[in-house]
Amino acid sequence: MSDLKYNEAIKRLETILADLEEGKKSVDELSELVKEASELVKACRNKLKTTEDDIRKAFEEA
Structure with a gap:
């Protein structure tokens, strides 16, 4: 799931x-959907x- 884009x-x-x-x-389907939703x-x-961390870091370095 880590390769999934935020909007996706x-x-x-x-x-x-x-x-x-x-x-x-x-x-059974509900259980799987809830697990998937949790991971998402x-x-x-x-x-x-x-x-947020990247933005904060960029402003601190500026």
């Missing part, structure tokens, strides 16, 4: 959310943290 991860999360809201998935959220948080 967000779009996939939106798709998963739509699937969950639809309510037509089996328990972690990846997005990491990307945002890295970007």
Whole structure:
């Protein structure tokens, strides 16, 4: 998942959310979707943290 772009991860999360809201998935499918969503959220948080750190560093060096 680390090679997934932030915008791609967000779009996939939106798709998963739509699937969950639809309510037509089996328990097994729901479990897998929730696991995937969790990993995507972690990846997005990491990307945002890295970007924030990069910005902070750039301003400190300027």
